[in-house]
Amino acid sequence: TQLLEQSPQFLSIQEGENLTVYCNSSSVFSSLQWYRQEPGEGPVLLVTVVTGGEVKKLKRLTFQFGDARKDSSLHITAAQPGDTGLYLCAGGLGNMLTFGGGTRLMVKP
Amino acid sequence: DAMVIQNPRYQVTQFGKPVTLSCSQTLNHNVMYWYQQKSSQAPKLLFHYYDKDFNNEADTPDNFQSRRPNTSFCFLDIRSPGLGDAAMYLCATSRLAGAYNEQFFGPGTRLTVL
Numbered sequence: 001t002q003l004l005e006q007s008p009q010f011l012s013i014q015e016g017e018n019l020t021v022y023c024n025s026s027s028v029f030s031s032l033q034w035y036r037q038e039p040g041e042g043p044v045l046l047v048t049v050v051t052g053g054e055v056k057k058l059k060r061l062t063f064q065f066g067d068a069r070k071d072s073s074l075h076i077t078a079a080q081p082g083d084t085g086l087y088l089c090a091g092g093l094g095n096m097l098t099f100g101g102g103t104r105l106m107v108k109p
Numbered sequence: 110d111a112m113v114i115q116n117p118r119y120q121v122t123q124f125g126k127p128v129t130l131s132c133s134q135t136l137n138h139n140v141m142y143w144y145q146q147k148s149s150q151a152p153k154l155l156f157h158y159y160d161k162d163f164n165n166e167a168d169t170p171d172n173f174q175s176r177r178p179n180t181s182f183c184f185l186d187i188r189s190p191g192l193g194d195a196a197m198y199l200c201a202t203s204r205l206a207g208a209y210n211e212q213f214f215g216p217g218t219r220l221t222v223l
Contacts, residue, residue: 031209042113042199042214043152050209088151092210095140095159095203099151 003027004091006100013079014108021074021087021103029091029098032065032072037086037102048092079107112136113215115200121221122190130185130218132200141183142212143175144199152199158183187220195222 004025013019023032031050035043047056049065049072056063060083062075072089084107090097113134122128132141139160144152156165158177172194174186187194197219201212 031211033211035214040197040217040219042115042201042217045211045213048209048211086149090212095157095205095210096154097210097212102149102151104149 004089004098004100006087006089006103008103009101010104010106012106012108015080016078017107019076019079019105021089021105022071023073023089023091023100024071025091025098026070027091027093027098028069029093030069031092032069033090033092033097034063034072034074035088035090037088038084043086043088076105079105081107081109083107113200113202113213115198115215115218117218118216119219119221121223122187123223124192125189128187128190128220130187130198130200130220132183132185132215133181134200134202134215135181136202136204136213137180138202138204138213139180140203140205140210141177142201142203143173143183143185144201145194146197146199146217155185190220190222192222195220 034046037043047063052067052069054065060077087103089100142157143155146152155169176184197217199217200215203212
C-alpha cells in the first residue's frame with residue numbers, strides 16, 4: 001500500500017509569514033500533484049511535478065519534487081488570508097492518485 | 110470553459126431512501142472517478158471508470174453503485190443511505206497522458222442523511 005504523509009496537519013499563521021508543507025512517502029511516484037480546497041468546494045489543481053528535483057513557481061507558491069520522486073514540498077512566501085484552505089498532495093501512478101492527509105492552513109489578517 | 114459539473118450541489122435524503130448523484134464533464138476525458146470526502150479528511154476513492162471499464166475499490170460498500178452511460182456522464186447511486194454516508198461526494202476526471210495523471214475535480218455534492 002502506498003502512503004503519503006503530509007505535515008503539518010494544521011497550521012495557523014499571521015499574514016506575511018512564510019510556511020512550508022511537506023509530503024513524504026517511501027514509494028516512488030510518476031508525478032506529484034498539489035491541490036487546494038476551500039470549504040464546500042472541490043479540490044483545485046495547483047501544480048503537477050513529474051521530474052525528480054523539479055521546482056515550479058506559481059506566484060508566491062514554490063513547489064519542489066524530491067530527487068528520488070518520493071517526496072515534495074510546498075513553500076508559501078508572505079502568506080495572505082486568501083491562501084487559507086486545505087492543501088492536499090497526491091502521488092500519481094498509472095491512472096490512480098494516492099492522497100496525503102491534507103494540511104489545513106489558516107492565515108489570519 | 111471545459112469543466113466538471115456536479116448536480117445537485119446539496120442533497121438531503123432520508124435514512125434508507127435511495128439517492129443518485131450526477132456528474133458531467135466537457136473535458137472529453139476517458140477516466141472518471143467518484144470520491145467520498147468526510148470533514149477535513151482526504152478524498153477516499155470509491156470507484157472509477159476507464160472508458161467503459163468499471164473498477165471498484167476493495168473496501169467500497171455494496172451500497173454504492175455507479176453508472177457511466179456515455180463519456181460525458183457518470184452517476185453515483187447510494188441504494189440505502191445510512192447516517193455514516195453523509196459526506197461530500199466528489200467527481201473527478203482525467204485523461205491519461207504519458208506518464209502522469211492529472212485529475213480535475215467538480216465542486217462536489219454535499220449529502221445529508223436524516
